[in-house]
Amino acid sequence: MVKPVELIAKARRRLALVAAADQAARWAVPALTGLILGAALGPIGAVTWERAGYILSDTATFTIRLTLLAIGVIALIIGSIGAWQAAGRTGFVDAAARVDEAVGGHEEVLTLASLSEAGQTDAETRSALFPMLWRRVTNLLEAFDPDTVFRLDLGEPLRRSSLVALPVVIGLALATLALMRPPTPMQIQARKLIDLANSLANEPGGEDLAKQVESVAKDIENPDVPQQEKMQKLADLMNRIDKQQQQQAQTPPDQKKPANGADKKQQMASASNTGSSNSGSGASNGKSNGQSNGQSNGQSNGQSNGSTGNASSGKGESSGNGQSAGKGNGSANGNGAGNGNGTGNAGKEASAGGDSSNNNASTGGNNASSSNAKSAQNQQMMELQKQLAKAQAQVAMEGSKTSGPKTASGGNGNGAGNGPKPGSNPNNPQLANNQNNPHNNKGPGQGNKPGGSNGNGPKPGSGPNPAGGNQVAGGNQGDTHLGEMPAPVRFERFYQPGQTGPVLNIRDTRFVLFRLPTATPGAAGGRLSTDKAGVHASTPYVNVPLSQAHLEVAPDEHQLVPPRYRELIH
Amino acid sequence: MGAAAQPSPDARVADFRKTFSRAEAEVGRVIVGHEPVIRKVLTALFCGGHVLIEGVPGLGKTLMVKSAADSLGLNFKRIQFTPDLMPSDIIGTQVLSETNGRRDFNFKPGPIFAHMVLGDEINRATPKTQSAVLEAMEERQVTVLGETYPLEAPFFVLATQNPIELEGTYPLPEAQMDRFLFKVVMTSPKPDELREILKRTTGPKPPVSQSIFDPHQAPRQIEALKALVREVIVAEPLERYAIAIMAACTPGSPAALPEVSQYLRFGPSPRGLQAIVLSAKVSALLDGRVSVSYDDVDDAVVPALRHRLLRNFQAEAENVATETILEQAMKKLKRPRN
Numbered sequence A: 001m002v003k004p005v006e007l008i009a010k011a012r013r014r015l016a017l018v019a020a021a022d023q024a025a026r027w028a029v030p031a032l033t034g035l036i037l038g039a040a041l042g043p044i045g046a047v048t049w050e051r052a053g054y055i056l057s058d059t060a061t062f063t064i065r066l067t068l069l070a071i072g073v074i075a076l077i078i079g080s081i082g083a084w085q086a087a088g089r090t091g092f093v094d095a096a097a098r099v100d101e102a103v104g105g106h107e108e109v110l111t112l113a114s115l116s117e118a119g120q121t122d123a124e125t126r127s128a129l130f131p132m133l134w135r136r137v138t139n140l141l142e143a144f145d146p147d148t149v150f151r152l153d154l155g156e157p158l159r160r161s162s163l164v165a166l167p168v169v170i171g172l173a174l175a176t177l178a179l180m181r182p183p184t185p186m187q188i189q190a191r192k193l194i195d196l197a198n199s200l201a202n203e204p205g206g207e208d209l210a211k212q213v214e215s216v217a218k219d220i221e222n223p224d225v226p227q228q229e230k231m232q233k234l235a236d237l238m239n240r241i242d243k244q245q246q247q248q249a250q251t252p253p254d255q256k257k258p259a260n261g262a263d264k265k266q267q268m269a270s271a272s273n274t275g276s277s278n279s280g281s282g283a284s285n286g287k288s289n290g291q292s293n294g295q296s297n298g299q300s301n302g303q304s305n306g307s308t309g310n311a312s313s314g315k316g317e318s319s320g321n322g323q324s325a326g327k328g329n330g331s332a333n334g335n336g337a338g339n340g341n342g343t344g345n346a347g348k349e350a351s352a353g354g355d356s357s358n359n360n361a362s363t364g365g366n367n368a369s370s371s372n373a374k375s376a377q378n379q380q381m382m383e384l385q386k387q388l389a390k391a392q393a394q395v396a397m398e399g400s401k402t403s404g405p406k407t408a409s410g411g412n413g414n415g416a417g418n419g420p421k422p423g424s425n426p427n428n429p430q431l432a433n434n435q436n437n438p439h440n441n442k443g444p445g446q447g448n449k450p451g452g453s454n455g456n457g458p459k460p461g462s463g464p465n466p467a468g469g470n471q472v473a474g475g476n477q478g479d480t481h482l483g484e485m486p487a488p489v490r491f492e493r494f495y496q497p498g499q500t501g502p503v504l505n506i507r508d509t510r511f512v513l514f515r516l517p518t519a520t521p522g523a524a525g526g527r528l529s530t531d532k533a534g535v536h537a538s539t540p541y542v543n544v545p546l547s548q549a550h551l552e553v554a555p556d557e558h559q560l561v562p563p564r565y566r567e568l569i570h
Numbered sequence B: 001m002g003a004a005a006q007p008s009p010d011a012r013v014a015d016f017r018k019t020f021s022r023a024e025a026e027v028g029r030v031i032v033g034h035e036p037v038i039r040k041v042l043t044a045l046f047c048g049g050h051v052l053i054e055g056v057p058g059l060g061k062t063l064m065v066k067s068a069a070d071s072l073g074l075n076f077k078r079i080q081f082t083p084d085l086m087p088s089d090i091i092g093t094q095v096l097s098e099t100n101g102r103r104d105f106n107f108k109p110g111p112i113f114a115h116m117v118l119g120d121e122i123n124r125a126t127p128k129t130q131s132a133v134l135e136a137m138e139e140r141q142v143t144v145l146g147e148t149y150p151l152e153a154p155f156f157v158l159a160t161q162n163p164i165e166l167e168g169t170y171p172l173p174e175a176q177m178d179r180f181l182f183k184v185v186m187t188s189p190k191p192d193e194l195r196e197i198l199k200r201t202t203g204p205k206p207p208v209s210q211s212i213f214d215p216h217q218a219p220r221q222i223e224a225l226k227a228l229v230r231e232v233i234v235a236e237p238l239e240r241y242a243i244a245i246m247a248a249c250t251p252g253s254p255a256a257l258p259e260v261s262q263y264l265r266f267g268p269s270p271r272g273l274q275a276i277v278l279s280a281k282v283s284a285l286l287d288g289r290v291s292v293s294y295d296d297v298d299d300a301v302v303p304a305l306r307h308r309l310l311r312n313f314q315a316e317a318e319n320v321a322t323e324t325i326l327e328q329a330m331k332k333l334k335r336p337r338n
Helices: A004-039 A041-052 A058-091 A092-103 A109-118 A130-140 A153-178 A185-202 A207-220 A227-250 A261-269 A376-409 A428-432 B007-031 B033-046 B061-072 B087-091 B127-137 B193-199 B218-231 B234-247 B258-264 B270-286 B295-304 B313-317 B321-330
Strands: A273-276 A286-289 A301-303 A364-367 A527-533 A534-535 B051-054 B076-080 B090-100 B103-111 B114-121 B140-145 B148-149 B157-163 B184-187 B262-266
Touching: A004 A041, A004 A058, A004 A109, A004 A130, A004 A153, A004 A286, A004 A364, A041 A058, A041 A364, A041 B103, A058 A153, A058 B193, A092 A109, A092 B051, A092 B234, A109 A130, A109 B234, A130 B007, A185 A207, A185 A273, A185 A376, A207 A227, A207 A376, A227 A376, A301 B270, B007 B033, B007 B061, B007 B184, B007 B270, B033 B051, B033 B061, B033 B157, B061 B076, B061 B114, B061 B157, B087 B090, B087 B127, B087 B140, B090 B140, B127 B140, B184 B295, B218 B270, B234 B295, B234 B321, B258 B262, B258 B321, B270 B295, B295 B321
Parallel strands: B051 B157, B051 B184, B076 B114, B114 B157
Antiparallel strands: A273 A286, A301 A364, A527 A534, B090 B103, B140 B148
């Protein structure tokens, strides 16, 4: 037996549920979009960096994340309130009207519901025709089931909700585009360190180091972290890596991982490399021990003159059984431990190019060693050291930019003052004054003159600088070891066809590989072509590509290209 | 022996439907076409209201009313309104008569004393005469020389007015127009209907309506059916809907629609609302229901309100009919949430 009033009440509950779900679904997509995008903004920023080469600053990320989360929470609140209100709005008579629509009742169910709600169903107050109305409504509702008639269909509200969410996504995209910035060199360096940290984290036992690397990377990226703290953290990390490498080096050879037979030639070439660094007038003496297995003999002499009173000269020697001789880089750090790497000839294998495995000063030394076979972990460590060195350079350079005027103000016209002294990092005046800093051992000629008012000024004995003869006084000569490159001053870098510049007497530095196109259209519409005979230009004013004859072997390292040149290289 | 058992609601509703349908059919035997007009006339009869029929001469207005009276077994009188028609000509007068040598004033009822009265071309009579009729329509009684004479139920007046030849006429004042439950408009018959009219009226045996009631029982039975109409249930949302329609058609009302404010001077009176609801109730019964629906209300709006709206100068200048205004308003009005 159908009970119309109870059935209408059941329909009302069902309709309230459907209305609440419908209302909630209308705001569900914007809410979820906001919350999910807000939570996933970090990965989005990472993708932006990886794919587009742009980064979102922490401030921008925070702002966007806050906005997205606020949108999500607001949408959630609106949806909840809307659902609550929609459920409350579904009254008994309204439900009866919906039932009428569903069963084709011509407002008979509505009439019965309104009479029931008004309490007019008593025999005394009701119409004489009420029993007939009741019977008709009962017949109408015989086959009526609210759950099947009033289905919970969320498709349409979700579609509409998606339309509402679309502006959120578009807004995020526009905000991301608007707030994306090309990364600063420091940020690039930090990202590289983070990448390395991620790869290190996958290695067994490298989790702690990876965490430290990541922490340091975030610190150096953070402009709020003081310069000295950054340098200190970098130095600590370097020390840790050095110690780790020394421990590995002291491990007996038989405990080392056996080399692959296919790389025997390379193993032969990796001679034991023993380097020593002697501090000149400083109090620190350092030794750097390397190993090269094979039959190569090499010498590595490293000299570094550090800061006054604490200067250290590094001298590395590499001895082996081979017949290799070459130049290498000796290095020394403030701890007196130096690593010498070099290139030499092992058997018939010739290697060219040097690699300074240490971070700071390495000028004027000769190294001779070869080590082409490295385990993957060693390569990672070396890469890490390399990147850390670059990071130090970046930090130092940044410090020089920010605090340069302070240094200059300390000088006077007579050259007396508090300027950087030989052996100190010219790009970091603060550190230059800290003569006990173990990482600022510079070779002669790298530092500024005593009392010099500008840390970037001409250096004594800077002959190896290829553009030294044409440098404009006061120009930014830079330091390739610190990731800087000489500024392209006026015309000196551009020669007419056939004209050769001064001999490039670059010594003891990392190579830069510039791969220029073989044919370059000149600015005036001419063409430049290269063949075996040489370079021919149809217009006189084009740059001459570097000859590749001297680059038989790819250098071990591609030097960090200064930011201002990056857009020029494709 | 107790009172006669009250018929069940279903039986009463079925009887109403049957009676109405038979009356429609009987009138339809004589009148060709005009089914909506016939239905509205019969609806007004069962609502207890009166109808103003507007149409050009010769459309069968008089015949239709006579046929309706015949089919329902009611007596019928026709009054041709003219400018010199006096109220006494309608309601009756005291006549000096002599009986056995004694002279007395006796009341001689006028043609208003009938169940169904047709006031033909009511707009040709003077306002004084019109008022006499309209008072009888409303009060269902007449007073002559201080003596009141009730009109026998059912009392049903159908007035006709000619929309053309308005010269020398006295258009009904709005207050008097308001007393008609409906105003229905008869339009010219279609060609097929004309052919059927020819067939029926020019043949050897013109059709005649047959009474569906015993003439002696007809008034009582009709009154019982009228009582049934009033028992039909109207839900509160539908009452509110009808009220909303009234408010929307009332210029100056906060709920008035723009076209109403633009074209109307005055809106409908509460009688209009009563007319809508009563008409809707009859529609519900005819559909076999005992409760009113939104469709019933919508169906009653135009005939119940068209003569209660007073157009302004702009509407007359632009020849905007009240029906047009009402239809536009109905389109814009939304029913309460179903």
